[in-house]
Amino acid sequence: xxxxxxxxxxxxxxLLFLWEASVRATHHFLKEEDILFYKQQLATVYFPQVxxxxxxxxxxxxxxxxxxxxxxxxxxxVSPDARGKGVGRLLLEHAIREQxxxxxxxxxxxxxxxxxxxxxxxxxxxxSEYDGQGKPYPILHLAL
Numbered sequence: 001x002x003x004x005x006x007x008x009x010x011x012x013x014x015l016l017f018l019w020e021a022s023v024r025a026t027h028h029f030l031k032e033e034d035i036l037f038y039k040q041q042l043a044t045v046y047f048p049q050v051x052x053x054x055x056x057x058x059x060x061x062x063x064x065x066x067x068x069x070x071x072x073x074x075x076x077x078v079s080p081d082a083r084g085k086g087v088g089r090l091l092l093e094h095a096i097r098e099q100x101x102x103x104x105x106x107x108x109x110x111x112x113x114x115x116x117x118x119x120x121x122x123x124x125x126x127x128s129e130y131d132g133q134g135k136p137y138p139i140l141h142l143a144l
Contacts, residue, residue, distance in 0.1 A: 003055070006053060007054045007065070011054065012042075014062050015052070018065065022078055023077070027107065038133075047067065049069055051099060052066070055087050057082075068099045071103055076088060121144055126141040
């Protein structure tokens with residue numbers, strides 16, 4: 001059984017730890033300096049701009065989190081140990097149903113994430129050559 005709740009700023013270190021573990025397990029295309037760059041931006045730039053939701057196990061362990069701004073799912077990360085157990089799906093369904101999400105951007109090189117969102121009903125609507133920070137990581141734009 002999983003529960004979803006909104007974290008406080010005090011949970012940011014735990015979110016950063018989970019984010020890095022998730023990224024290192026799934027974003028093999030990122031350079032080390034880019035991982036460190038994005039990590040430094042999370043708590044001060046990205047987290048304050050989104051509505052965060054965390055998924056916890058019945059024992060209170062953080063399993064994943066998402067961030068929503070408007071109707072965009074800006075981030076969804078799952079602990080490597082919790083992948084394939086329904087945590088991502090739970091967070092996505094919560095974002096769609098409770099937060100009005102209808103769009104998401106995905107790194108083109110992240111085929112697993114693309115497949116996850118396509119399986120959930122998202123379709124590719126566009127592509128950008130660079131990510132939001134101007135880095136050469138193509139982004140696919142998806143919508144329900």
